[in-house]
Amino acid sequence: MSELRWGRCIEHRGDDARTFVAEYFAGTGRRVALVAGGGFDPRAVALFEELLAVCKSLRVLLLREERPEPARELLERATANLNRFAADKVEVTIAKVEIFGPDNAVVGGRNAVNAVAAYSLEGVTDVVVDVSALSVGTSYPIVRYLREQIAREAKNLHVFVALDPALDEAIRPVASDSVGFVHGFRGRWALDSTSGAAKLWMPQLARGRNSALQRIHDFPRAARHVSDCPVPFTPPSAG
C-alpha cells in the first residue's frame, strides 16, 4: 500500500500545539507568513496572537471572504477582528475574496488561490495557514496550492485549525444552489473514461444543512453512499 500523502506530516493537538508554536516559531531564522481568514469568526485572531508573541519576523495575508447581504453585526465583528491584527512589526495585507460571482456562481476557491498566488512568499521560511476562520471552499484550494508551491521552494507549510463545534454550528452557511466540487479537487469526475467508476460519498452530517446534503445526495446518481457514520470530527456532545 502506498504511503498516505500526509503520512510524513507531524500533528499536534491542544497544549502540544501551543508548545510547538512557542518553541518552533521562536527560532531566530524563522521568517513566517500567516495566511488566515479576516472575517467575523472570533477564532481568526487566536493563532495570530500566539505567533505575534514569539515570531521575530511575521507577516500576514488576510483573506476576507465577501458574501452578499452580510448582516451589519457580522461586518462590525469582522472590522473589530481586523483591528486586532494591527501591530507595529507586522505587515498585514488584506485581500477581498468574493465567494459568489455576480450570477451567484461559487467562485471563492478560485479567487482565494488567485489572492494567495499574487502574494509574494519571497524570503519566507514557514507558511502558516490558519483555516479556523476560512470556509472549506477557500481553505482547501489554498492549502493544496501552497503545498505544490512549497514542494518546489523548500519551505515549510503548517496548517492550523482552532476547533469550536458550538461556534461552527451557530454559523449559518450560505450554500450554493448547485452542487460543485471544491476548486482543485474534482479529480477525474465526469470524464467518460471514469464514468463506470464507483463513487463513494461520506457525508459530513451537520445541523441545518439538510437542503445542501439533499442536493449532494441527488447529484452523484451512480454513487454508493455511506451515510450512517458522521464523518469525522468531535462527538455531538461537544456542541
Add this chain to the structure above:
Amino acid sequence: MANPFEKRATEYLRDDEAFLAVVTPEPLVTFFAKPAKEGRLYDRLTTIVGTPGSGKTTLARLFQYPTVKTLLRNQDASAYRPLVDALTECQAIQDWRPLVAACRLPLEAEYREFWEFPYPDELKAGLMIGLLQARAVLAWLRSLQAGGHSLDAITVVPRPDAEAAKIAIGGMAPRDLLERARQIEYSIYRTSAALVPPSIAELDADAVAAYRPLDVIDEFIVDNDGEKLSLRPLVIFDDAHSLHPAQLLALHRWLARRELRVARWVLMRLDALSPSEVLTAIDPVADRTGEPGLKKTREVTDIWRQSREDRGNQRRAFRRMARDMADRYLGQMEIFARRRLNSVTDLLGTEPDSLSPSDLERLGRTVGSVQRRHRIGVERRGEFEAEVNRYVEASSKEDGGDDVRLAMLSILLHRYLKRVPQRSLLEDTEEANAPARPIVADSGVADGAKIHLLHQFKRPYYYGIDTLCDASSENAEQFLQLAARLVAQSETLLIRGKPPTLRSGQQHHLLRERATEIVEQWDFPHCRTVRRMADRIAQQCVEKSLEQNASLGGGANAIGIPQEEFEAIPKEYPDLARVLQFAVAYNALTLVPNHGTKKRLWCLIELGGALVLHHGLTLRRGGFLERRTADLLQIFGEMA
C-alpha cells in the same frame, strides 16, 4: 419501498421500468405536442424554461434513447400506452419505433468555471462549446449502446457537405469518433480542473482544436431486429442556468445557427434570465435579438413550463397531471397497492370539520350582537338568511354547514351596513333601509366566511385533492412535498389498522405544517429578503381578508402594481428587481402581468402556494391589494 413522495422518484430511480411506471404523460402533450406538430421542436433551438421542480429534467429523461427503447420493449404493458401515445404526438416515436436519439448533458458547475479563466471571452466560450460537443458525441454513442446497439453496428451519417470537417472529429467510424471525443474531453477537462489555469500559450493543442462534430453529424442509423432505423440526434442541455449569462448567450447563439442539423434543447430555470425578462413578461432571448446571429421567432422555439397566459386552463391541466402523478406514486407503495387503494383523491376526506357546539354558539352570539347593535330588523336578517340558504342549496359542491351559513350571514350583514348609511338605519323604515343594490350570497362570500372561520376558530380550510393541487403553485416538486406528508399519515393509519382516509382537520394541519417548513427551509439567493418581503405582503393580505364585510370575497393573496410602473422596476430599481426575480424563479411569488381591473392594467405579485397555506389565505386567484412601486420599495427598504 419507502414513501416515493418523499423524493422526486423520477430523479433518482435508476431503473427505466420503475421510472416509466411513475412518470405521467400529461406535460408531454401540454408542452411539446403543439410545437412538434408545427415542426418547430427538432429543427431549431428549443428552450424550455421553468421553476425548480417543475419537471424539466423528468421530461428530458423521458426522451432519452435508452428510456424510449425500454418503453417500446414493453409493448404489452397497457400502463405504458399513454406514454407511447404522448411521445408519438411529440414525434419522438412513430409506429412503435424511435425517431430520435436523445442524450442529456447536465451543465453542472464545471462549465461555469470556464468563465473565470483569464482568457478572451471568445476562447472561454470556445473551450466550453468544445467540451459540450465532445460530451454530446460520447453521450449519444453511450445512449445508443445502452439502447442495445453495439458500437460497430452504429452508422454515423455526416452532412453531405462536411467532408473536410469529418477528419477533425476523428472520422465517422463510431470507435474513431468516440476516441477523438475522449481526447478532446480530457484535454479541455485538464484545463478547467487545474488549480491555476495555464497561460494561453500553454493550452493543450486538442483543447483549442477545430472540433465541430455537431456541424457534421446528420443522423444515426442503427440495426433494430433486422430493420434499419434512422434516428435524428437530439442533445438536451439541462440546467443551463448554471452558466454565466455571457456563456448562456454564447451557447444560445451557437445553437441557434440554422446550419446545425441535430436537434438541440436547452433547459433552464428562470434565474438564468435577466430580471427584465423574468419580471416584464418578455420571452427569454427575445430582447437579445439585437445580438448578432439571433432572430428569435424563426430560430428559437420557447416553451415556458409556467406560462402567464390562460392560468385557469393551466391550473386545470396541472390538477390532472398532479392527480395522475400522485396515483402512480401511490401505486408504488405496497401497503396501498395490496389494499387496492390506488387514488390519492380517495385518501383525502372532503367532509368538513365543523365548529364545536360552543364555538358555534359563540359565533351565533356575535352575529346577534351585530344585528342588535346596528338595529337591523328581524325581517332583514331573515332575508339574508334566506339568501344564504338559497346559495348553499343551489351549490352542490359548497361546504354549507351551520357555521359557514352563520359566517356568511355575518358578512352579508356587514355589507348591508356598508351600503346603507347609519342615519338611514335609525329611521327604521324598510324603504329607507333598503340597499341600493341587492346583497347576494355567492362563492366569494362563502370563501370569505370560511377564511374568517379559519382565523377566528381555526376551522379547517385546506383539504381535498384540488386544494392540494392548487397549493402547489403548479410545481410538481412542491406538490409531492405537500402530498408526501398526507400520504405518510394515511400510511400510519393503515399500519394502526384504521381507515386510511384523512379527516379535513388532519389534512389542514399537515398541509400548513409542511408549508411552513418549506418556507423556513428556503435556501436560494436573497431568500431571507424574499421571506421577509413575502411575510409583510401576507400580513397586509390577511388584514384585508379579515374585513368583516369580506370586500374581496375570500380575500387577497397578492398585491398589484400598475403595469407601467412595474415594468420600470428592472431599470430604475435593479436591486429590488433582482430580489423579485429570485422570488419568482423559486416559486415564492408569481407574477400576473396585465391583469385588468377598474379600467387599469396591473401586474399582480401573487404569493406562492406555500406562503398562502402558511399565512392562511385563500387559494382563489384575483383578490389583490392596490399598491404602488413606492409601497414595494418601502417594504424592500425596510428589509435592506
